[in-house]
Amino acid sequence: MDRDESLLEERDLARTYDGGAYDDAWTAVKQYRRVAAYRIDNPDEGYTAIANALELPVGRVRSWVDYEKTPNVVAGLRAAREHGWLEVTYDDDTFTALNALVANVYSGGSINQQNWQPLFVLNERGFNSHVIDALELADVGYTVHDEADDDRGPVIRPGEDGAILGRVLYVLGAPLGKKSKLEEFSLPWYLDEAPRDVRELFVHCYLSNRAYPDPASASIQIIEERPRSYREELAALIRSVADGPVTVGEESVTISADASRSLGHLPEHRIAAEESE
Template sequence: MPPGPGLVSERALARTYHSHSYADAYDAVEDYRRVTRYASEQPQEGSSAVSSALELPRGRIRPWLNGSKPNPVHAIETARNYGWLNCTYDDPEFDPLNTLVASVFSGGSITVDNYQPSFPLDDEGNHVVDALELADVEYTVVDDRDGRADEIRPTTDGTVLGRVLAVLGAPTGPKAKQHLSLPDYLEDAPTAVREQFVDAYLEHRAVNYRGKDTLCIQEQRNREYLTDLADLLNDVADGGVALRERNIVITADASRRLGAVN
């Protein structure tokens, strides 16, 4: 089940950060709020008095009293401003996130060190561009990549977006070496959410099978992931999808039902 109230909780987002001072990065959020609340109620007290009253190191809280914020606090505020925090299936802000999660699985990536997402730029009708524009996230196109395909990378608040996508279940780091599983939120998602995920996935991974309308997805992934993906596609297509060895084959009729071919 999705963590916390809604699909992206404060706690889960904060825990994408690592802190030298806290075993749980969300504790930094709670301490920051305690400090700023106490300081607003006792404006005459300096950092030494606040430190003593709350039993927190003065060196830790002094920057907070001077306007600095822990990184998890900044991420939470940014996610809230975009409408991502505690979003639900019915919220319009969730739609582009769903597309971007599917796009990470099917062709994109999120770096391990700073959660920077990037996505392949297709020649036609790119769902990623539409999703980023719908989310009001700025992006840049990275070309001249030594023969590799062009990429789209979110710029402003891109790393916060990457953390939100990771909370939703998108993998970080190289996918080929991981034991992948589909996002938990798909299990209980409405049909429209599952259809949207599949639509974005097929855009990056589906290829024509032997020149026919039959489509094929070739993935170097763990068997459990391939089985679950085939089951999802088969459910959304109302039949006609099968996993054969390491290839997922989508019949011509199923491909048409999915809107992947004319």
């Protein structure tokens, strides 16, 4: 895949709305746009005439014309475009943010299956965590969902358009719902042909949440109670950006001292907008 090739199309995002108000949300988007274009040239025609002219269901057109209802999928596409999430490429600053957020869904967050809202648990750096930078760079900011307690740090979520962002992250490959209950679990598809810098950022974000350094050996261990196939996939990804052995164990992935040093052994990888160039 070329660096300038789009990673997220309107159709892909629209499909996440299937089964709600419309069985085929992308078809509804195209119909809505046809109605809007027709009304520009025929401002005096009512919904029945429009429906007949375009051969569309009368009830559907009436809700758009007489009741001025905008389908949720259309509103979602508009918001995604305003935030710069659609047609992103590997080289876009916006994708830098999305890549980091996908990594955080895997390593320290989740996307609610019912409302599509992403939640992120802050690591030991608290509100200096890189996920704060990622949400700011994604143009949504953040709000505190739960304060810190004895078991974990504060939990944050996007400050606006969180459900739409959750859908975007899902299209990019982030898991939806409780990860422990998913039968199939693998890394996001866009990493398969991603440039090194994209893979490297994903790894650093992942490690900032899940790495357990061993001072005695200078190695790093990641505890992963996932299928072995996933641990092997994760190890292969880390090897692709690290110079040194990375091994798979029972419920763990171990990054050797050499590999750790080649990664810079960064406990936190900052991606503030001014550093993303």
